[in-house]
Amino acid sequence: MSNQSGILADRSLLDTISQSLNEKTGKLVIITARISTDSTKVELDNVFSSVPDLLKTLTTDPLYVFLKDPATTADQYNFISYVPDPAPVRLKMLYASTKNTLVRQIGGNSINKQLLLTEPEEISESVENVNDKVSSTAILTDSERAGLEIAEQQRIMRSSMGNSRGHQLVSQTDGSPTPLTFNVANGKEIKDLLNEFNVISFGINMSNEQVEVTKHAKISKMEDLEITDNQPSYTIVKNGTASFFIYSCPSGSKVRDRMVYASNRTGFVNYLQTNDKLNFAKIIEIGDPDELELSLLSESPEDDKTNAAEGSISTPASHRESKFSRPRGPARKRRD
Numbered sequence: 001m002s003n004q005s006g007i008l009a010d011r012s013l014l015d016t017i018s019q020s021l022n023e024k025t026g027k028l029v030i031i032t033a034r035i036s037t038d039s040t041k042v043e044l045d046n047v048f049s050s051v052p053d054l055l056k057t058l059t060t061d062p063l064y065v066f067l068k069d070p071a072t073t074a075d076q077y078n079f080i081s082y083v084p085d086p087a088p089v090r091l092k093m094l095y096a097s098t099k100n101t102l103v104r105q106i107g108g109n110s111i112n113k114q115l116l117l118t119e120p121e122e123i124s125e126s127v128e129n130v131n132d133k134v135s136s137t138a139i140l141t142d143s144e145r146a147g148l149e150i151a152e153q154q155r156i157m158r159s160s161m162g163n164s165r166g167h168q169l170v171s172q173t174d175g176s177p178t179p180l181t182f183n184v185a186n187g188k189e190i191k192d193l194l195n196e197f198n199v200i201s202f203g204i205n206m207s208n209e210q211v212e213v214t215k216h217a218k219i220s221k222m223e224d225l226e227i228t229d230n231q232p233s234y235t236i237v238k239n240g241t242a243s244f245f246i247y248s249c250p251s252g253s254k255v256r257d258r259m260v261y262a263s264n265r266t267g268f269v270n271y272l273q274t275n276d277k278l279n280f281a282k283i284i285e286i287g288d289p290d291e292l293e294l295s296l297l298s299e300s301p302e303d304d305k306t307n308a309a310e311g312s313i314s315t316p317a318s319h320r321e322s323k324f325s326r327p328r329g330p331a332r333k334r335r336d
Contacts, residue, residue, distance in 0.1 A: 007035060007098045007255060009105050013044040017066055017106055020047075021077070026070045028127075030054050031077075033064040033102075035094060039255045042102055051127050055120050060086040062095040064102065069127060076112035079103060080126065085118050090206060090256045097259065190276045194238050199225060202234040202268070204260055211268055222297060227289040232261035234268060237297055242281040244297050245269055250288045 013033050020029050030048040035041070042064065048054045054065070065080035072078075081099050083092050103111055115126055193200055197216040205212050211234070219225060227235055227248050235246040247265045249258055265285075272278045286292050 007039065007042060007094075007101065009033070009042040009102055010044070013042060014105065016044055016047065017077070017110075020068060021075065021110055024074065026074075028070065029068040031066040032057075033066070034061070035091075035098060039094065042098065051124055055123065058082070058084075058120050060084050062087050062091050064095070064099065065123065066106075067127065073112045076110055077106075078113045078115065078126065079111050080115045080117055080123060082117050082123065089209065090260050093259050093263065094256045190236070190272060190278065194236070194243070194278075198238040200236045201228070202236075203228075203231070204257075204264070206257075206260070211264070222294045225292075225297075227292070229289050232257050234261075234265070236272075236278075239297055243278055245272070245280045245283045246292065247283075247285045248287070248289055248292075249285075 013031075017031055020031060023029075028049060028051075030051070030053075032045040032048070032054065033042050034045045036043050045063065046057065062084070063082045065082055066077040067080060068074070068077050079099075081095060083095055099114075103114070115122075117123055117126065190200065193213070193216055197218045199215075199217045199219055200213060201215040202211055203214040204210070214228075214233070215226075217224075217226070225237065227233060227246065229250045230252075232247070232249045232253050235248065237244045237246065247261070249261060269280070269283060273280070282296055284292070284296055
């Protein structure tokens with residue numbers, strides 16, 4: 001998973017920040033910003049002249065806060081990434097992976113300190129400069145800040161374990177449990193489902209943060225394999241005695257979906273291997289479904305013959321190499 005989401009600030013926010021920075025009013029200025037509901041941009045949320053006014057509006061959702069305090073730095077902002085502990089993990093990850101891009105857009109010279117706060121009281125403390133620990137560690141080198149970014153994303157995934165439903169997954173980063181849980185909607189274990197079907201598709205329900213079975217099928221030929229093309233997904237394909245795990249992340253998927261699926265892919269595989277005792281012949285990662293090559297889901301011809309009586313999926317010879325023609329770049333000129 002990339003540490004950058006690619007989400008940019010809109011013009012209204014950038015103009016407001018720039019204009020306020022140039023104004024010499026001698027008064028406290030607080031500008032707040034949020035990631036839009038469609039996760040496409042960082043947009044202006046509000047402008048305040050006092051901390052109490054800001055605190056009245058805080059919810060459990062993350063928020064970016066730009067604070068210009070004339071008592072300390074009249075020509076720079078203190079940048080606060082406010083991420084409450086109860087916030088949904090997908091928003092925590094999204095805000096964590098967007099803030100560096102936002103700071104770069106505004107300009108590092110316009111930022112005095114960068115703070116990560118989780119409680120409203122910490123915002124007051126940062127203004128009053130009574131939190132010595134935060135103040136002493138706020139100015140970091142790029143390498144120190146990068147290290148803290150990684151540690152913070154791991155902390156996010158460890159701290160949000162309030163959901164006790166289902167079975168806990170394991171994070172791909174450090175083996176720590178994540179807030180996502182695994183749930184089979186119809187109550188059957190995966191191994192039991194694979195005795196009835198040879199294709200099982202999974203999706204992450206963002207409302208309750210569970211991995212759930214979304215579809216299952218029994219196909220006789222590989223051309224009938226269907227993988228959703230409108231959002232990321234996990235798919236298990238059983239071909240004879242071999243099982244394959246496919247992680248698909250189609251182009252056009254929402255940024256937050258990409259992040260959540262990518263950060264839990266390895267954890268889900270580990271869960272299936274440990275708890276359901278599944279052994280995967282291959283773990284395949286693709287973008288759009290038409291990138292999938294059938295040859296990756298087939299064993300050797302000798303093994304196919306051995307497994308013919310064990311429910312192998314038919315793969316015609318004409319399709320042994322690839323299910324779809326992948327786009328190819330221009331041929332390179334040979335050098336003499």
